[in-house]
Amino acid sequence: MSKKLIPFILLLVLIISACGNKTTGTSGEETKKEEDSTITYESENGPIEVPADPQRVVALTNAGYVLKLGVNLVGVDSWSMTNPRYADELKDVEVVSEDNIEKIAELQPDLIIAASTTKNIDKLGKIAPTVTYTYNKVDYLTQHLEIGKLLNKEKEAQAWIDDFKARAKAAGEAIKAKIGEDATVTVLESYDKSMYILGDSWGRGTEILYQAMGLKMPEKVKEMTEKEGYYTLSSEVLPEYVGDYLVISKYNDQDNSYQETDVYKNIPAVKNNHVLEANAYEFIFNDPISLDYQLDFFKENFLK
Known part of the structure; x- marks a missing residue:
């Protein structure tokens, strides 16, 4: 072999080796990117x-x-x-x-x-x-x-939580200033011929009313919903559970004839026009979209 060819061959080996290392590096980056997915x-x-x-x-x-x-x-x-x-x-x-x-x-x-x-x-x-x-x-x-x-998206979730808590706290203070610190609120829902009162964590705006805004529920409601989060009752005994204000999560496609009875009409909250009716389909959940809407609903209806 000519001595003149040896440097050329060595140079070719170095080039191939460098290319190989570059390929390996690229593969490593791709693997890392795949792992990060x-x-x-x-x-x-x-x-x-x-x-x-x-x-x-x-x-x-x-x-x-x-x-x-x-x-x-x-x-x-x-x-x-x-x-x-x-x-x-x-x-x-x-x-x-x-x-x-x-x-x-x-x-x-x-x-x-x-x-x-x-x-x-x-x-x-x-x-x-x-x-x-x-x-x-x-x-x-x-x-x-x-x-x-x-x-x-933890940062985005935390940002919304912080903002919501501040908005709900301010709304609660304004509402309590208007209706009184000791005013009580009952949340009611009627569906498929059953009637329920709801505790402090069962959707239907309950988290906002009782947790975020700090409004009070009647003691009897608190007692009966403590275990399951809700309580099934008959319309005849409803007056025993309704506080100063009544929030109805209402399905317009369900039987709401209880509202036409004398028992219902003679409830003090009803007679005092302290009833807030909400579309139940917008009130079921307690996710941020629902909560934002429910908070605006309470601000508008309690403070109007």
Whole structure:
């Protein structure tokens, strides 16, 4: 071999080696990027790998939390579809259920959010990472923070929580200044021929009234709702549970004939025009979208 060729061959080897190292470096960066595309979320059932930036979420519960954080939904439960507050953002979203696994699979979700009571969790988990929540296991604001952690938007969730608490506190002070520090409020709902009074953490604006704004509930309501969070009663005994003010989470498509009875009409809160009627479909949930609306509703109706 000519001595003149040796330097050339050495140079060629160095070039090939450098290219190889560059390729290896690029591969390492790609691997790191791929690893960064998921995060570990500490769920009720232990750690689970979920997308760091989910693009196709199916929410069988808690849809409002996802919407508030600006994450794309491709499927939601039927109850979420009844809330007028979600209507615009859900107009192109599919209605799905825990019983229709095939339809959920067709949507190709990258994350599924469900309740701890949802059926077919194992099957859902084979479609996409599935995270479940137990209703009222944590308070309503912590629930939003947890969804924020799941969706990798914890800062956004905390910012809303801080702002909401400040707004609700100010509203509560203004309302108590008008109706009195000791005025009591009862929240009532009637659905499918059953009547309920609600505790301090059962949606329907209860979290705002009793927790965020610090308004009082009648002692009998507090006693009877303490265990389950709500209490079923008959219209005949309703006067025993109604405080100075009555908030009705009302379904206009249900039987509301109790409001035509003398028993109802003779309740002091009714006679004093201290009844606030809200659209139940807008009042069911306690997610940030619902809470923002409910807070405005209370401010407008108590302070008008």
